[in-house]
């Protein structure tokens with residue numbers, strides 16, 4: 084059916100086709116329930132795609148009229164379609180690598196964890212490390228101890244990392260190998276934890292974990308890193324996530340993303356925030372934020388100002404509940420954070436700093452404000468990674484600076500089991516989406532995978548209900564609507580990486596990245612969302628996942 088001038092003009096009026104005016108579509112998706120996240124046409128039923136980008140969005144009649152003999156047509160069967168999700172802070176490269184190499188310890192009993200470690204040790208030559216990952220001490224009756232690990236694996240060094248990545252649990256062999264004894268002093272920003280008798284209890288936190296990791300030989304190959312990215316790519320595509328911000332890439336990680344792209348295994352776009360440790364090398368190579376292309380791009384420089392929420396090492400203004408006067412770990416001095424920030428800033432990098440507790444956030448705001456005074460730059464988009472525990476005063480300063488808080492989106496639900504360490508009052512100021520939105524900020528969504536699963540349905544549920552798995556509500560005042568949550572999960576993720584003109588909504592000219600859901604979170608009650616599966620995920624006009 085030839086397009087009438089009238090219907091064509093109507094399409095133009097709704098969403099201008101701009102430079103694609105005379106192009107014919109490669110593909111038209113029709114008969115869908117399409118949420119565009121574009122103000123001029125929030126709901127549509129069809130999308131036309133050409134060369135990996137969106138040509139037009141509208142109703143079936145208007146868009147099917149654009150089809151030629153070469154155009155493929157796909158009937159969406161009235162399924163809900165959303166822009167591809169964006170995970171604005173995650174560690175997919177390490178997540179994939181750990182899954183390839185290490186023992187999954189996401190079990191709810193100590194005995195099960197001992198069993199999987201024992202089995203791995205039996206297949207590992209004596210003296211070599213046995214490494215575990217995905218452990219969550221909020222989900223076992225008590226935390227793992229050195230004695231538990233010695234009982235299971237006496238003859239190999241064992242390190243089991245918490246899924247949050249800031250703490251590890253070690254056996255006696257591992258301490259021997261690391262040269263750490265009960266007499267070893269804690270490093271600044273870290274702890275080798277001790278029991279009541281002053282003996283090492285097995286848990287090591289933040290800079291102490293970093294010191295241990297630095298002593299373990301790196302036997303990972305370039306091939307391993309690529310395979311790690313490829314594995315996480317499948318996971319991300321299965322959840323409808325088409326872009327992620329890799330939150331702490333080493334040079335090997337950046338290479339891994341490029342290798343995976345070259346081998347056709349990279350199924351999401353990645354904005355690589357580069358680890359500050361190699362900053363001088365990036366600067367010497369002339370790199371800064373924005374270098375790359377729509378698949379692999381260099382992002383911010385990443386630093387750490389404190390510890391973790393799920394592992395209770397965040398640097399808080401007041402002590403944790405039930406932990407004496409302990410209020411977390413200060414990771415990194417003001418001097419080092421300022422010096423690195425300044426150097427990266429002057430080289431043209433966006434800045435991104437891990438800051439969970441009020442004291443860490445306050446410190447980074449002070450540094451960002453100082454840089455803005457000393458070396459002003461237009462549209463800096465300073466990032467506060469996690470920015471978990473806030474106050475009205477901190478939010479006012481974040482707003483004045485135009486900084487971006489990047490909260491954990493699924494934590495109230497996924498890590499609800501440790502929120503009692505923070506308490507009811509503080510929970511009203513944590514993962515503060517409502518306060519951020521009311522202040523006019525643009526917080527995106529983030530899993531911090533492996534810290535929580537990269538699952539957008541978990542994000543939506545957690546942000547709108549604030550319910551933990553038992554049904555308890557933490558911080559009800561921070562609930563947001565599903566429409567607000569969807570915007571955070573898409574457009575505002577793009578904004579955090581300066582890519583809001585490329586993605587985050589379905590509109591002409593943007594990348595053809597979208598997800599088709601099996602069931603519709605916009606009509607089902609929240610209690611049904613966690614079970615909603617992705618039917619298909621599209622990246623640049625190609626299906627990269629089909630259930």
Ligand SMILES: [Zn+2]
Nearest residue numbers: 172173330531
């Ligand atoms: Zn992280």
